[in-house]
Amino acid sequence: MEPAVPALDEVWFTRCPVPTATGIAADRGTLAAEFAADGIAVRSFQDNRGGTNDERHFTHAHPALFREGGNVPALWARSRGGATRLIGLTWIEERQSIVVRAGSSISDPAHLRGLRLAVPRHDLSIDFWRAMALRGLSGALGIAGLTLADAVPVDIPAGGPGQWETELRALADGRVDAVYVKGAVAVEAAARHGLVTGIDLDGYTDPRTRINNGTPRPVTVAQSLLDEHPDIVDRFLAVLIDSADWAATNPDGVSRILATETGSGPAGVAGAYQQHGTLHLNLSPERLDLLADQERFLRSHGFLPSAVDVAAWADHEPLRRAHELVARRSLEN
Template sequence: MTRPVIHYTRCPSVPTVTALAHARGLLEDEFRDEPDVDFEYKSVGFSPKLKYDGADRFWLRNAGHAPAVWKRSLGVECKVVGLAFLDGRYPVLTLHRSGLDRPASLKGRRVAVFHNPDSPFDLMVAQQLKIYQTALKSDGLSLDDVELVYLPRFHPGAAKGGFLLSLFHKGIEALEAGDVDAVAASIPPDGGFYPQLNVVYDTRLASDRVDRVHPSVLRGLVVSTPLLEERRDLVARVVARLIEASEWAATAPIDAVRILASDLKQAPETIASVYENIPQGVRLDLNEDYVASLAAQKTFLLRHRLIEHDFDLESWIDRSILVDATALHRQRQTDAVKS
């Protein structure tokens, strides 16, 4: 009889606690001698797959929340068992010579929205629209006050120097060509571009967590319902190892940044310049603030027709796994001390 495979994936574009656990060998160690199932670990981007047959019904994914919301809205049976909120720098930029230096100055102007016309769900559009909305809101404006200019993006697999750097250069090209007046892109840490640019707004400055949230900030650990129903014990053991990885990161933040930079094929200084408090930001939780942020994002995606079908958020969340995994991790710590 063929052993079932648990497909475990993580996003290749954002830091995740799964990347830390995998790099430290925690997941492999946990399931190396597992007699009943095989684990398959991969770092892969968004897939529009909606049908999961018997061979791939067991899966976990640690990635940005928005694609999971899209899939759940279309009926994919899954549950959120943990969320992580990693704050970072997400600026809206203009050329210095344009004189556009605050959100109010963008009224009536053209803002770039890089998109993938071939994707049924465009993660980048969801991110950029939220960043612009937050920036404009800070000066009493909305997305209705600007012209959204949709530009084809590069293929992430062809990005040289990493996704963040490639997006920045694509944005600068659009500004220099006069195609748009503003872009949403992170500035490289070397600082060489700062004299050319105005940081019109940076969403990390927003005091409200709901204003700061977008697909690259809030990520989740989502598990297929069949896996939870048939092998809940394995999911709890995975999450216990993720808790172990996040606690290690809190004690070794520099090493954690290096691991995540390697996983994302970025320079450590690039990761450190974009994201804030990475050990805290990759830690899984289901506190009220995180869940409220997820609810706000679902509403945002609906409002902009990035998803078309609503669903009950609370029934999508399984809080018990994180509780049981935390208890398992603490028991293992106690046993280790005794031994």
Template sequence: MSNTIWYTRCPVPTASGIAKQRDMFNSAFADSGWAVRNIRERGESGDKLNTHFSHDLDDSFREGGGSPPVWARANGADTSLLGVSFIEETLGLFVRADDDSIKSVPDLVGKRLALPVWPELIMNFFRFAAQKAFVSALQLEGIPESEANFVDVVETGDHFQLLNPSFSEGKERTIKSYYTCQAQALLSGEVDAIFAKGGEIAAMLAESDGKIRMLTNLIDAEPMWAKVNNATPRILTVSNSLVRENPEQVITYARTLLQAAKWAQTHHDEADVAMAKETGVTPADIHTYYTRDLYDKLMPELSVRMLDAVEVLKTFLYEHDFIDNNFSTEEWMAKELLQEAYSREGIDWRE
């Protein structure tokens, strides 16, 4: 009987997604006595799937948006930070297409800015993402957060459908946009602006029939702090049960992700198809909503730049009461294991 490594990933471009699409985990662990399995194989109940956010499952890896693993660690999750990537994607603030009163970001002062409420979500990363985007956009214009008028909008979708989603297995996408209720609130005049990001914007705009326009895209901002959001950076974490007891398996897993990232660098068209499956959109949407150097940025690293991005994210979470423990990132890292993976793959370490 083999041991099990569990994995979970967000529906965004990641090295984990490439590795899954290309069946690289099975190849990497074929003779190890370990099987790599999706957390959904444990069952579909919320108490089983919530480990995607809480990372309380032993012998597991998670790669995806940065705020849940930071929240989990702040709440005592026994994890290590194994790597960070920063894949730039559209970070858009959207208004009604016919709203002539909002022509630029300063016009948002006094307007109703939507913050989503997901009643069953144990860590509301969607709310963090929206709040961070609005605050950053205002701060770039020299406008303090105190000028923002935030309004709650309840989203009614099933957030569990976002975890290792069925459309990543080639099945037809049947779920609505993650921003459906906020877009409806915008169109009905309940709010004046909403936030949406990445390839999921395509699904939202398709539902909105051309009645929504993008006011600004934070990915065009110059300073990194303004671009930091839930999925910028993406964070790779690992259970410390593996770090302590089976470090070789951690190194093998990390090597697999490095190999997947290297493959994507030279196979853009195939990688576009794989990433479209991962995100539930089309290859054309990958071109539209992600910068074209995305395949140079899939590789997890622990460089100063990546760790700076984690600090910006963590500090915002702490200062806005998403977490109550601003822990040490340095003490969270399993740097030596990622360094060993780089060494065995013959890749220069990134400082």
């Protein structure tokens, strides 16, 4: 006789303060509603005061956890032997740019040659901020056929409140010549410092120039939850599919939720996510290839202790089953 599967009375999720289908579902209450009749509580690190300061947001060390967030911590956790599976990827444009001082002549990636580029250093188990800066600067330089070796990366010890503030102050003070930023908070922070966009990475058609922590953004799940309760994983993903469908036709509602999720105002949301794309998940060969590119970059810069086989990490079945579940429910209704 096979051992009984442990009863499940709660599931947990965590997400980054960025556009996510999980954040949409949390705001609308659809995740809680999905499992209420089963007596399964749906809990979030963000609602449990720990938020993204809870180390498990990075390590994924929880047996009943879903995570939708940056790929740097997700790949790092997997490379350390974390028992997770990749069950979806999104690609959301988040206003990635290289900002400079007002009046600067920097307006083309080729202009970055020989310049001082800010690279923050945070005291974190996995310094995703540093990884983001290096990848963003590398992407910008690559447009002109350059590499990080063609510029002068400048370490900026980060500290104090506010995202991007340390790097942006260094730029405003003239200690560096350019800073990579992304997202709504960065739009507002750069404006406060009187800084302007020198290079708009969103203006280049090749998505590889914008591969970074959130592009593509993974949804991962604890292997134990997938093994013991695959139906729960399918239903969770079905809610995210519904959330992405809702988001596609409710731009005003999405803007309101993004302001709450990102902690920015209307100007930041409008500036960062006017053409954000879709929150729909997939595991297409193209997105998996983009994530594999990110894995190679992170490993080459020492962020990953061992290699991650992205193709082997991905499990396509839960998302396939979730789409079938959504289709069945649609017919029933």
